[in-house]
Amino acid sequence: MHDGIEPELLALAGRAVDAALAAGADQAEAYVSAGRHLKVAFAKNDIDTVGSNRETTLGIRVIKDHRLGFATTNNPATLDHLAQSAVAIAKASPPDQHNGLPQPQPVPQQGPLCHPDLAALGPQQLATLGSELLAMVLGLRSARLPDGRITIDTMEIAVQDDARAVVSSTGVRQAHRSAAASGDIFGMGILDGVPGSFSYDGDAVRDPDQLQAALDRAFRRFADKSFGALGATAGVSFRGPIVIPADAVSDVLIGHLVGALSADSVRQGTSPFAGRIGQRIAAPGFTLVEGGAGLDGHPLTPFDREGMPRQRTTLVEDGVLQGFLYDSMEARRAGRLSTGHAGGGAASLPSIRPACLSLAAGDHSLTQLEDMDQGIIVTRFSGSTDASSGDFSGVVKGGFLVQGGERRPIMETTIAGNLWEAMKNISGRSAQTELFYTTQRAPALRVEDISVTAG
Amino acid sequence: MRDLLREALQGVAGFAELRWHAKTFCNVEVQGGRLEASTMRHRDGIGVRVLHDGTWGSASTSDATLAGIRRALDDARAAARATAGLRRDKVPALPSARFAVGSFDQPGVQDVIARSIEERVSMVVDLEAHARKASTQLSSTRALYREIFEEKAIVTTDGADCQFRLVRPELYVIATAVRDGQLQTASESVGATGGWQCIFDRNPQAMADKAVKNAVDLLSAGAAAGGWSQVVMSPSIVGLLVHEAIGHTVEADFVQAGSAAKGRLGDMVASELVTLCDSGSSDHHDGAGGTIPVDDEGVLAGRTEVIKDGRLVGYLHNRESAVRMGATPTGNARAWEYADDPIIRMRNTYIEPGDKTVDELIDGVQYGYLLDGPKNGQADATAEFMFGVTTARRIRKGKVGELVKGVTLTGNAFAVLGTVDGISREFRWDLGSGHCGKGQPMKVDAGGPYLRCRVMLGGAQSA
Numbered sequence: 001m002h003d004g005i006e007p008e009l010l011a012l013a014g015r016a017v018d019a020a021l022a023a024g025a026d027q028a029e030a031y032v033s034a035g036r037h038l039k040v041a042f043a044k045n046d047i048d049t050v051g052s053n054r055e056t057t058l059g060i061r062v063i064k065d066h067r068l069g070f071a072t073t074n075n076p077a078t079l080d081h082l083a084q085s086a087v088a089i090a091k092a093s094p095p096d097q098h099n100g101l102p103q104p105q106p107v108p109q110q111g112p113l114c115h116p117d118l119a120a121l122g123p124q125q126l127a128t129l130g131s132e133l134l135a136m137v138l139g140l141r142s143a144r145l146p147d148g149r150i151t152i153d154t155m156e157i158a159v160q161d162d163a164r165a166v167v168s169s170t171g172v173r174q175a176h177r178s179a180a181a182s183g184d185i186f187g188m189g190i191l192d193g194v195p196g197s198f199s200y201d202g203d204a205v206r207d208p209d210q211l212q213a214a215l216d217r218a219f220r221r222f223a224d225k226s227f228g229a230l231g232a233t234a235g236v237s238f239r240g241p242i243v244i245p246a247d248a249v250s251d252v253l254i255g256h257l258v259g260a261l262s263a264d265s266v267r268q269g270t271s272p273f274a275g276r277i278g279q280r281i282a283a284p285g286f287t288l289v290e291g292g293a294g295l296d297g298h299p300l301t302p303f304d305r306e307g308m309p310r311q312r313t314t315l316v317e318d319g320v321l322q323g324f325l326y327d328s329m330e331a332r333r334a335g336r337l338s339t340g341h342a343g344g345g346a347a348s349l350p351s352i353r354p355a356c357l358s359l360a361a362g363d364h365s366l367t368q369l370e371d372m373d374q375g376i377i378v379t380r381f382s383g384s385t386d387a388s389s390g391d392f393s394g395v396v397k398g399g400f401l402v403q404g405g406e407r408r409p410i411m412e413t414t415i416a417g418n419l420w421e422a423m424k425n426i427s428g429r430s431a432q433t434e435l436f437y438t439t440q441r442a443p444a445l446r447v448e449d450i451s452v453t454a455g
Numbered sequence: 456m457r458d459l460l461r462e463a464l465q466g467v468a469g470f471a472e473l474r475w476h477a478k479t480f481c482n483v484e485v486q487g488g489r490l491e492a493s494t495m496r497h498r499d500g501i502g503v504r505v506l507h508d509g510t511w512g513s514a515s516t517s518d519a520t521l522a523g524i525r526r527a528l529d530d531a532r533a534a535a536r537a538t539a540g541l542r543r544d545k546v547p548a549l550p551s552a553r554f555a556v557g558s559f560d561q562p563g564v565q566d567v568i569a570r571s572i573e574e575r576v577s578m579v580v581d582l583e584a585h586a587r588k589a590s591t592q593l594s595s596t597r598a599l600y601r602e603i604f605e606e607k608a609i610v611t612t613d614g615a616d617c618q619f620r621l622v623r624p625e626l627y628v629i630a631t632a633v634r635d636g637q638l639q640t641a642s643e644s645v646g647a648t649g650g651w652q653c654i655f656d657r658n659p660q661a662m663a664d665k666a667v668k669n670a671v672d673l674l675s676a677g678a679a680a681g682g683w684s685q686v687v688m689s690p691s692i693v694g695l696l697v698h699e700a701i702g703h704t705v706e707a708d709f710v711q712a713g714s715a716a717k718g719r720l721g722d723m724v725a726s727e728l729v730t731l732c733d734s735g736s737s738d739h740h741d742g743a744g745g746t747i748p749v750d751d752e753g754v755l756a757g758r759t760e761v762i763k764d765g766r767l768v769g770y771l772h773n774r775e776s777a778v779r780m781g782a783t784p785t786g787n788a789r790a791w792e793y794a795d796d797p798i799i800r801m802r803n804t805y806i807e808p809g810d811k812t813v814d815e816l817i818d819g820v821q822y823g824y825l826l827d828g829p830k831n832g833q834a835d836a837t838a839e840f841m842f843g844v845t846t847a848r849r850i851r852k853g854k855v856g857e858l859v860k861g862v863t864l865t866g867n868a869f870a871v872l873g874t875v876d877g878i879s880r881e882f883r884w885d886l887g888s889g890h891c892g893k894g895q896p897m898k899v900d901a902g903g904p905y906l907r908c909r910v911m912l913g914g915a916q917s918a
Contacts, residue, residue: 050535052515072497073496089493127541347498383913416863453682
């Protein structure tokens, strides 16, 4: 990737829009992404493979007689054929009065988020860092089970350097470049040849000077979870409180909640929160904000998939529903402007997604949250949640039973209930929050009255 | 393309593998009478892997010219050289295998790709309209058609030289029912490898009717009692069981990392009624959604017995795991797209049919459940599995009764398979829609007969 690639991508996107209009579109939008990805993969406690990829992807969205069509390719040289395909798809589609492209909106200036030293990281540097981190993790020991060992199934250290541009016939014209380095680890603890439940963790940074520290922190957290899952025994069945650590909050709750607070889910009749703005949907103190162009100190590309400005949006405040996330299509249906939450890239149509989320801290310490006569710490939840009904049921992985002041690892223990009712039963949030992948911030949560079944 | 790949490998020293992989996705989605999406996505390129000093290097490029491929070969070699000094356990010389040479096109390709966009769109529009009219208690109905058309050419320096095309159509119907502010969702889906007849054999309108009926019935359903229970599983649930509970545990990379299947070859791990296989072909019934003639290392994808008459007899291998574990490559190396490296994945995983009727299985249950309608699932290193079930009907003294909702099944895979005491003659592939996740997505299928066993249900506990 070279400096100044943004004008080239804008020019390519502009040619694609022209081609689509020439093919018969009434409106056209082109989204181009160009990326360089380098990764070093580890497996089974050793370096496995080193790989790289460079690719440019072009997606063309067209409106023709209120009919929508979309086509995408990773071969931009075929953009004329691609434009014709998009128009042909539109012609074959039923019309909808709300189909249309957004008008341009002012987007705050944000320079490239691309540290030169990070983009220059090569395979040897990533492999060396990964090997050091791997050795660190494999050398860790548990005070509780000194004979326990960590084994890595997969681990990856990667650099992604991406630029994107979006141009439309309505006047949208935006481009931006960003780069990040990341690391992810997946494995388990083993004691006397018997594996524990698997765990995973990871992080991402934009500043290469922060990479080693960030991954060291995340990989030690992974090791703690892996050791914690060793020596698990059967739990007990009861109804009572659970504690969800900060790094499990997204999987257990926030991911499903945000899906149900997307305007398309509301319109489609699959969200239980339709018509409930201004009503209490969670316990007091529960405040969830979509951070727009980035959480504090962690800026993102300032525009969304449609080139609209990303806007900070309060979804839930003090337990009361405040609003939904919109892209331009849903905003048009609702008679308002987009909130800048069109997600996706060149390979897909826009769809509503948050860019970054922050759940407010509370005022309890972790010790206070875990002070239970009988309760479960849900280190990881492996289950299914129906976002429409809120019903959830699944297995607690690497979790702990807290009982009579003792804490022991448990296996084959399921929790079940209704997520939307559980949100009203959040009895505590930790005073400290944690940041994950620079885009998710959450405290630990305690939830009362959950069904626990042990095998 | 094979000619180009062969030319690119001329004069290459050591092992190299070139895989040209083109994928065209079609997606049509209709919700509430509105076309939400009609899209076409094409992505193609060359995936390159080399071995240098016992170290893998890989690269990928969308530049499918001789110069582009040779640049990618150079990048892969440079990557391997840069990291060889850090690799402790060198990759041994890869074993020979039943390499694919020639053309291996799968049936149904021309039938699907020749269909017009209008035909795809009108099929989905009509299906969603049918579902929407099936009940007055619906808040949402959605129908989706997805299609993947793949073309591959794979050439290696040690003998693979093949190409093939296949197509995988899928159809989904999702219904959400509402009453007094409560929502319940149910869905039906089918995914196959082959022409449209593979999905139309399932009668899409009947699928829509079933999804709507289940969603409405779930509004009145109570919760299952949590705890151990005897169950009769439909083929879709059997498919989830074999995929999540066993399949991942016997993928050789996971075995090497320490899964619960490690060191257990030769052990009894299931009832002797159980023979469990993973196959590249569509055994017993056409159209399995994970069918591949050749894997992404150019190895012919045959049938692999994993459990035979209750005994663990094999793992699922790529070439590297096979040589490390003294086995034969089984054709399980698969990559989602050209820029992904092949890793060990399942194909079509199933339990062999038995000799009972479904009624005989149900008749033998004093108190339990009949399970149908797969949801998501997940495996674990411990062989503990989890998956969700949409509909569970109570069985009392051999009679099927009322519906209960929101059930999760869990247990230790080997322990649960050890409780299998009845298997039906009927066989069905029923997990071909959706995909498996393991770092990359992948199309697989799973299924089998109806089966009776004991599992733990995650249901409601009273206060």
